[in-house]
Amino acid sequence: MTHVLAAMDSAHGQGWRQLGELLVAFVLSSVIGLERQFQGKSAGLRTQTIVGTASALILIVSKYGFSDVLQPGTVVLDPSRVAAQIVSGIGFLGAGLIITCRGAIRGLTTAASVWETAAIGMAAGAGLPLLALLVTGLHFVIVFAYTPLGRLMSARGQAERTYTITYEDGRGVLRDLLATCTSHSWTISSLDIADRARTQSDDHRVPLVMISLRFHGRGADAATSTLAGIDGVVRVDQGEDEND
Structure with a gap:
């Protein structure tokens, strides 16, 4: 003991x-x-x-x-x-x-x-x-x-975010993306073509383009729905999630 x-x-x-x-x-x-x-x-x-x-x-x-x-x-x-x-x-x-x-x-x-x-x-x-x-x-x-x-x-502030956007090629989507950024006063820091692919849609081969778009400005942190609403955009992925 x-x-x-x-x-x-x-x-x-x-x-x-x-x-x-x-x-x-x-x-x-x-x-x-x-x-x-x-x-x-x-x-x-x-x-x-x-x-x-x-x-x-x-x-x-x-x-x-x-x-x-x-x-x-x-x-x-x-x-x-x-x-x-x-x-x-x-x-x-x-x-x-x-x-x-x-x-x-x-x-x-x-x-x-x-x-x-x-x-x-x-x-x-x-x-x-x-x-x-x-x-x-x-x-x-x-x-x-x-x-x-x-x-x-x-x-409300000047957030900077990176979005990976996949869209249908040949429909002027990139022009509309840049116009949307301009209309929201978002300043583009970089734009890179990440990949080119093809997918099946409505029994036709539709060429797709994937770009990485980085910009900053008011509301840039919540731009997913805005970018996804552009005609021809297939997918939008947001990077740098704060809740990681």
Whole structure:
């Protein structure tokens, strides 16, 4: 019994306090993971929970894992050095979640959420549960309150967006696209022909053209319906979604 109590001594890093800190990290990171899973993101429930719980464990190991080799005046360790490596390590994981496709950058919010989950786990592992709880609450403020606010500001501001537009060739659609941009005071930054293809439509081979169009101006963030309404446009894909 004495050995069990000694093993559960908080001073040695394996007490009820440390168990509670790990559980706090597990619960809070799971909450963020559930939100990401609900949004259908690549870093969902399992990824976020593993990142947060593992970060808390690494920080606890950093604080208590070397106590048996410490000797005053001889062996001195800085517990913050191990914790600092968590930030660098999570940076590599986040970089793998960021995808660039046809000029559109996706995954920034997901990568940032993984970094945030690691910070929450570190706070829990450091014995700062109130800060971990606060940041978890602020995560939902950012996701659910700031997303529509950001879209509103983009619609009213000078947003810059990239659209991949597929249209039927030979119908003057490109001319109409440029005229639409001019009428809405959208300034075109770049226009590239991405691909040429053919598709079956009404038993006739209809040539299609796919272009990448980047422009900025008021309302550019919500131009999908406007561009799709042009006669001859087959498909419009918007890049750089803020809710990534």
